[in-house]
Amino acid sequence: MSGTPPPLLEAFGIEKRFGGLTALSDVSLKIHRGEIYGLIGPNGAGKTTLFNVLTGLYRADGGRFQLDGRELSGLKPHQVAENGIARTFQNIRLFANMTALENVMVGQHMRTRAGVFGAILRTVGTVREEERIVHRAHELLAYVGIDRHANTTARNLPYGDQRRLEIARALAMQPKLLALDEPAAGMNPTERQALGQLVSRIRKDGTTVLLIEHDVKLVMGLCDRVAVLEYGKKIAEGVPESVQRDPAVIAAYLGTPRTKEETPA
Amino acid sequence: MSDTDTSFLKSRPAVWAGVALMAAALVVLPFALATVGTAWVRVTNLAILFVLLSLGLNIVVGFAGLLDLGYIAFYGVGAYAYALLASPHFGLHLPFWIILPIGAMLACVFGILLGAPTLKLRGDYLAIVTLGFGEIVRIFLNNLSQPVNITNGPQGISLIDPFRLGSFSFRDNQTFLGLTASGPIKYYYLLLVVLIAVVIVNIRLQDSRIGRAWVAIREDEVAAQAMGINTRNVKLLAFAMGASFGGIAGGIFAAIQGFISPESFVLVQSIMILSMVVLGGMGNIFGVILGAVLLSFVPEILRYTVQPVQTTLFGRVLIDPEVIRMLLFGLALVLMMRYRPAGLWPSKTRRREFAPRNGREGR
Amino acid sequence: MDIFLQQIINGLTLGSVYAIVALGYTMVYGIVQLINFAHGEVVMVGAMVALWVITALAGSGTTLPPLVIVLIGTLCAIPACMAVGYAMERIAYRPLRNAPRLAPLITAIGISIILQHLAMLIWSRNPLAFPQIISNPVFHLGGATISGVQIAIISLSLLMMAALTLLVYRTKLGVAMRATSENPEIAGLMGIDVNRVISITFVIGAALAAVAGVMVGTYYGIAHYTMGALLGMKAFSAAVLGGIGNLAGAMLGGMLLGVVEALGTGYIGNLTDLCHVSWISSDLAERCAVDGHVILFGSNYQDVFAFVVLILVLVFRPSGLLGERVSDRA
Numbered sequence: 038m039s040g041t042p043p044p045l046l047e048a049f050g051i052e053k054r055f056g057g058l059t060a061l062s063d064v065s066l067k068i069h070r071g072e073i074y075g076l077i078g079p080n081g082a083g084k085t086t087l088f089n090v091l092t093g094l095y096r097a098d099g100g101r102f103q104l105d106g107r108e109l110s111g112l113k114p115h116q117v118a119e120n121g122i123a124r125t126f127q128n129i130r131l132f133a134n135m136t137a138l139e140n141v142m143v144g145q146h147m148r149t150r151a152g153v154f155g156a157i158l159r160t161v162g163t164v165r166e167e168e169r170i171v172h173r174a175h176e177l178l179a180y181v182g183i184d185r186h187a188n189t190t191a192r193n194l195p196y197g198d199q200r201r202l203e204i205a206r207a208l209a210m211q212p213k214l215l216a217l218d219e220p221a222a223g224m225n226p227t228e229r230q231a232l233g234q235l236v237s238r239i240r241k242d243g244t245t246v247l248l249i250e251h252d253v254k255l256v257m258g259l260c261d262r263v264a265v266l267e268y269g270k271k272i273a274e275g276v277p278e279s280v281q282r283d284p285a286v287i288a289a290y291l292g293t294p295r296t297k298e299e300t301p302a
Numbered sequence: 303m304s305d306t307d308t309s310f311l312k313s314r315p316a317v318w319a320g321v322a323l324m325a326a327a328l329v330v331l332p333f334a335l336a337t338v339g340t341a342w343v344r345v346t347n348l349a350i351l352f353v354l355l356s357l358g359l360n361i362v363v364g365f366a367g368l369l370d371l372g373y374i375a376f377y378g379v380g381a382y383a384y385a386l387l388a389s390p391h392f393g394l395h396l397p398f399w400i401i402l403p404i405g406a407m408l409a410c411v412f413g414i415l416l417g418a419p420t421l422k423l424r425g426d427y428l429a430i431v432t433l434g435f436g437e438i439v440r441i442f443l444n445n446l447s448q449p450v451n452i453t454n455g456p457q458g459i460s461l462i463d464p465f466r467l468g469s470f471s472f473r474d475n476q477t478f479l480g481l482t483a484s485g486p487i488k489y490y491y492l493l494l495v496v497l498i499a500v501v502i503v504n505i506r507l508q509d510s511r512i513g514r515a516w517v518a519i520r521e522d523e524v525a526a527q528a529m530g531i532n533t534r535n536v537k538l539l540a541f542a543m544g545a546s547f548g549g550i551a552g553g554i555f556a557a558i559q560g561f562i563s564p565e566s567f568v569l570v571q572s573i574m575i576l577s578m579v580v581l582g583g584m585g586n587i588f589g590v591i592l593g594a595v596l597l598s599f600v601p602e603i604l605r606y607t608v609q610p611v612q613t614t615l616f617g618r619v620l621i622d623p624e625v626i627r628m629l630l631f632g633l634a635l636v637l638m639m640r641y642r643p644a645g646l647w648p649s650k651t652r653r654r655e656f657a658p659r660n661g662r663e664g665r
Numbered sequence: 666m667d668i669f670l671q672q673i674i675n676g677l678t679l680g681s682v683y684a685i686v687a688l689g690y691t692m693v694y695g696i697v698q699l700i701n702f703a704h705g706e707v708v709m710v711g712a713m714v715a716l717w718v719i720t721a722l723a724g725s726g727t728t729l730p731p732l733v734i735v736l737i738g739t740l741c742a743i744p745a746c747m748a749v750g751y752a753m754e755r756i757a758y759r760p761l762r763n764a765p766r767l768a769p770l771i772t773a774i775g776i777s778i779i780l781q782h783l784a785m786l787i788w789s790r791n792p793l794a795f796p797q798i799i800s801n802p803v804f805h806l807g808g809a810t811i812s813g814v815q816i817a818i819i820s821l822s823l824l825m826m827a828a829l830t831l832l833v834y835r836t837k838l839g840v841a842m843r844a845t846s847e848n849p850e851i852a853g854l855m856g857i858d859v860n861r862v863i864s865i866t867f868v869i870g871a872a873l874a875a876v877a878g879v880m881v882g883t884y885y886g887i888a889h890y891t892m893g894a895l896l897g898m899k900a901f902s903a904a905v906l907g908g909i910g911n912l913a914g915a916m917l918g919g920m921l922l923g924v925v926e927a928l929g930t931g932y933i934g935n936l937t938d939l940c941h942v943s944w945i946s947s948d949l950a951e952r953c954a955v956d957g958h959v960i961l962f963g964s965n966y967q968d969v970f971a972f973v974v975l976i977l978v979l980v981f982r983p984s985g986l987l988g989e990r991v992s993d994r995a
Contacts, residue, residue, distance in 0.1 A: 092528060093527075094524070094527075094528075113532075114524075114527035114528055115527045115528075115529075115530050115531055115532045115533065118527070118528055118529060118530035119530050124528055125526075126525070126528075129526060129527070130522050130525040130528075131522075132517070132521040132522055132525065132526075133521060133522070134521060135514075135518070135521065139514060139517075142514055143514050143515065143518045143526070143531075144529055145527055146511060146514070146515055146518075146529055146531050147529070147530030149511055151510060151511045151512070151542065152512065153321070153512055153539065155510075156506050156507055156509075156510030156511065156512055156513070157503050157506050157507065159506055163510070166510075166511075167510070168422070169512075170511070179618070210529065210530060270352060272469070280538050288555060312890060328808060353785055368768065369767060378739040400773070407710075419976075419980040420976070420979065420980060423979055423983065424766075425766045425767065425770075426700050426770050427905075427979055427983070429770060430700065430898075430901065430905075430975065430979075431975065431976055431979050433898070434898070434902075434971075434972035434975050434976055435972070435976065437898070437969075437972055438969055438972050439971070441968055441969050442969075443961070444965075445962075445965050445966060448960065449939065449952075449959040449960060449961060460718055556858065567739060569894070573774055573778070576771070576774075577771075577774075580767075580771055621786065625782050625785060625786055628778055628781075628782045629779060629782050629783070631775075631778060632774075632776065632777070632778030632779035632782065633775065633779060634775070635772065635775030635778070636757055636772050636775040636776060636779070638771075639764070639768045639769070639771050639775070640757070640760050640761065640763060640770045640772070643765075645767050
């Protein structure tokens with residue numbers, strides 16, 4: 038008997054192979070409601086692969102995972118999304134030629150209902166829904182701090198704002214779990230700090246966050262718990278302080294002086 | 303989404319005046335054309351049919367980015383559905399308001415049948431498969447006269463009923479308030495009404511949740527999936543919508559012509575419609591209309607100018623205007639792709655797509 | 666007469682032509698990932714030019730032996746087609762190399778239309794009789810027959826395939842071609858003139874197409890300005906069947922498609938003869954008693970086979986028999 042609620046996301050023994058290469062072997066993890074869960078590890082450790090498995094882009098060769106008690110393994114990306122996992126991409130995948138506003142409007146696709154006939158007949162319900170979509174899109178853009186760019190074409194946004202837009206678009210899906218794949222990549226220290234604040238705020242407002250990040254400092258400062266992947270295996274998990282002291286982690290990842298004091302290039 | 307700038311309709315009165323003027327011109331047009339020759343009214347009617355087809359194809363190619371080279375097959379399905387159900391061939395004479403929906407449904411089913419297994423293919427392969435599908439439909443139309451005569455083979459089907467509402471037939475001449483409206487003129491007004499309806503449907507679709515999903519898929523399919531968009535279904539929807547538009551246009555075509563044969567549903571026609579969409583500006587409704595009108599009228603104008611010019615210059619026709627038309631048409635496609643790939647009047651999204659990139663490359 | 670053997674022979678003849686044309690599609694695809702939709706028209710140009718030259722020579726009262734005349738016709742068709750292939754790549758495709766996929770495809774359609782109608786202007790809008798000046802002896806083989814032209818087509822095709830294979834796998838140019846198809850950027854860094862390699866690929870494909878054009882013209886005895894479109898589509902289907910981008914695949918796919926088409930055409934009438942099941946209705950039985958056959962799909966469906974094969978392959982095995990994967994996922 039325990040008073041704590043069941044975890045939001047649970048993954049058991051996830052396996053993924055590409056040809057002869059094992060990208061993930063027996064990875065299990067639990068993400069609790071309302072926490073920021075960090076996933077770190079050296080390049081090629083399998084972080085993004087795990088991400089792609091958890092969002093349905095890859096089919097796992099073994100193991101399973103569930104969100105909120107519902108089995109999601111084997112589902113297609115759009116089904117995983119419907120069930121409450123939203124993601125961003127390491128190499129930004131916005132709808133480059135749509136405006137920022139339109140991008141966030143697309144993000145609300147599965148939380149809205151208007152179909153072909155509603156659109157053609159322009160029923161009262163459809164018009165109201167459309168108004169709500171635009172309103173909500175502006176809200177979300179303001180939330181991540183780029184509403185002034187609402188009508189800018191996504192690909193013409195400054196780089197940092199593209200990252201923010203991707204987050205806004207993912208939030209538009211009203212996810213239970215927001216999965217961010219290296220959201221701070223390519224940002225300068227000021228931008229990183231601001232991004233950290235945004236992520237904290239998202240959590241405070243009730244969305245659980247799964248974060249892949251290269252910048253150890255950012256992860257350690259932000260995350261409640263951290264898992265470390267190396268060669269497709271989970272080698273450590275726990276609160277940042279204990280993980281940081283874990284000899285296996287130090288050897289694998291923080292061992293060399295250069296990465297220990299990692300600073301943005 | 304502000305893709306077609308429909309917002310301007312809400313603004314300046316000057317624009318409203320322009321719209322009113324245009325409407326007036328469209329109303330008077332057939333009578334003006336009829337003074338030159340009824341043939342021009344017929345040409346205009348065919349042009350409107352092509353506009354309808356282009357708008358249907360635009361949903362598939364322009365919005366959803368799926369290249370369909372067999373689109374004419376759906377037109378053929380609609381036309382044959384009408385011809386078989388309203389002609390002496392089977393002795394059936396159902397009213398048009400029953401057949402047109404049937405034709406649209408049938409075309410829609412064909413669209414789904416074609417789309418369901420093929421939509422996962424990459425763009426150029428999809429193009430070839432749809433082309434093959436179009437050819438198969440044509441070959442069947444040509445040969446389904448044996449052993450049971452369904453399509454009457456290459457001879458086609460004639461004596462197809464015109465549209466009738468009670469005793470009002472669209473084919474006969476009719477004098478009304480001193481004005482004589484010939485059959486083509488009556489069809490013109492019918493087509494105009496259909497056209498306006500189709501344009502409204504297109505604009506509304508484009509500015510809707512579904513329209514955004516189509517563009518999103520065109521832009522980045524993986525990201526669209528990650529947004530929870532069921533890309534397969536949404537693509538199928540585009541295919542089905544486009545096909546049913548084709549089916550309706552086909553039914554009207556059969557009624558207007560009174561005769562159809564497989565000759566009208568050949569690959570060149572598919573290519574022609576695709577070119578209208580591309581030339582005008584994929585994804586932009588008004589651009590597509592422009593493209594369809596241009597490509598429908600220019601050949602006719604050529605027919606009436608090139609021939610006399612050649613006869614006066616050389617005493618005989620050296621080059622068939624049809625050939626000149628096709629040569630110009632091929633050249634236009636090549637040059638457009640090279641110098642103005644987004645079309646004469648591109649949609650905003652497409653213009654951005656073909657424009658030189660900036661911003662992101664630096665990082 | 667042994668229908669099966671006969672259809673196999675006919676199928677291999679046509680299949681050889683498909684294979685030669687399919688090689689053109691597959692080589693270009695392998696190097697620039699472009700479906701050169703206008704490739705079929707090059708075949709047509711080859712047939713037309715050869716027809717022109719052969720007719721002129723044969724009508725000039727020359728004493729040259731017929732075989733030499735055909736050879737001269739072919740040798741004129743080859744450079745003409747090479748020029749067309751080169752111009753096509755240079756003028757239309759090269760500027761579009763980084764454009765969205767739709768652009769080169771539509772350009773190719775435009776080129777097809779232009780080439781067809783130019784041919785119609787130069788030659789005729791009517792089918793032209795391909796001069797049959799070489800004697801065409803017929804040999805008996807089992808219960809079937811094979812003509813001299815058929816033997817020539819099959820053996821010449823095999824010869825060209827062998828030559829092309831040697832070129833690609835045994836020469837410096839071949840290495841450059843394979844390198845470019847693997848990765849044009851790296852090939853460029855290695856000192857390979859990528860543009861030149863791409864041009865040469867188009868030109869070689871066009872030369873093969875020219876020979877194919879002469880073959881088809883001689884085999885069917887006619888040439889027409891629209892002959893390239895359908896032939897091109899079928900050859901493309903063959904390339905996809907074998908696995909686009911793969912040389913051996915194109916050869917295999919071509920032969921296979923030819924045989925499938927010939928056998929299909931030969932047997933479909935019999936297979937879909939409703940008189941096999943005339944018991945299902947008395948009307949049918951009556952008709953069968955009178956006509957002997959009630960054929961559902963006859964040999965007039967010949968052209969459907971290639972498209973059906975194409976669609977089936979793309980749906981169920983998009984990588985073809987020997988090739989890479991073509992479906993679109995990230």
